[in-house]
Amino acid sequence: MSENHNKHISFNDSHKICFRQHALTEYLSWAHYQNSEERLFYINDKQHTLSMYLSGGYETHRTDIQADFGGPGRFSLMPKDSESRWQLGIPQQFMHLYFDDNYLKQLALKVFDMDPRTIEVPELTFFENPGLESLFRYQIANIGWHSQSHLALEQITNTVLVSMLQSSGLTKSLNRVKGGLAPHIARLISDYMHQHFHRQIYLCELADLAQLSEYHFCRMFKESFARTPQEYLTYIRIEQVKHRLKTSAQSLSDIALDCGFANQSHMGRYFKKQFGITPRAFQKSQL
Known part of the structure; x- marks a missing residue:
């Protein structure tokens, strides 16, 4: 196998197709992509990323850790400052929700009266969550992001984040915070x-x-x-x-x-x- 074939390229420099993207605020934005047959490294240096495959992804896997393969309805959660390496297979469409750490903590405080210090976004690869998948597919993917009411889209986005907060693994006990x-x-x-x-x-x-x-x-x-x-x-x-x-x-x-x-x-x-x-x-x- 040639050296070029083994080389990972950045997500930003990849041959991805961006079908659409929309920034709700400087803290929240959505993007809808397609990509295939590349070896990528992903450096998440700006915000947290919640990603879901809409289609394809069966051959896609991490090359830096042992993890499952992708597939429709599978999520990955990449915290800010995380790095990962991927081998992509057949064409796949996926959506990214980019969100700010403080925004998530403020939402947790507002909705659940949760202490922001207990919120800790973990790195998760290819997990399933039927509730989140329904929100992504039927509330986000099937609507026009620019024609939809801005406030309605922000409300749906907050519902996605609230649903994610209710998932296990996103909080730590108070005796671990100082x-x-x-x-x-x-x-x-x-x-x-x-x-x-x-x-x-x-x-x-x-x-x-x-x-x-x-x-x-x-x-x-x-x-x-x-x-x-x-x-x-x-x-x-x-x-x-x-x-x-x-x-x-x-x-x-x-x-x-x-x-x-x-x-x-x-x-x-x-x-x-x-x-x-x-x-x-x-x-x-x-x-």
Whole structure:
């Protein structure tokens, strides 16, 4: 066998066909590919990747570890900073969901009230999950990503991640995690920020509540909330904006000021970063 035949090429340099791709936010994106008959190495240096084969893949296998062969409906989960090597066989179509680690931890905290420190994305190769497969095939693969409502597609994507969180192997016990705020302190801080989101909250206020130095408070806060204090305050404000866009007839400028933003433009920039659309577009989607 020739040296060239044995050589692995990067996924980015491969002869893959990208049928479509769509970024919901900077934290979430989808891609639909086809590839075959190549030896690849995959360096996951940006975000976690959840991959599912739609068709083919029967001859595809890892060359760096002992693992099963692929096939339709089989998933692989590649954490950020993981590396892997693959031998591809007959043509296969597959979909990738790229997601940010902090986004997953924030979703776990929001939906399940899970401590973000317990979330640990493992490397998994060719596992099966009928519930996830149904979501991929019938809720994601069969819809037009650009014609579908942005919010509806984001909701389906979050359902995929929630389903993945409910799978075994994604959490570690609390006795294995260190750092972070004590639970009663975390609740105290969260309640305080929800009560005072409409004004500037100073770091020294929060650190005093926690009876910590500002430096140690910031570090422990992020371990508990998967966000910095300022990011968490912005998240609270944007959630308030979202609620008011759904339930009130206030102008965008009034909503911005009431929710602690300097102006409408300031609010719009952070709203789009969190939800991928502008406040006005969101407001129209509720009509």
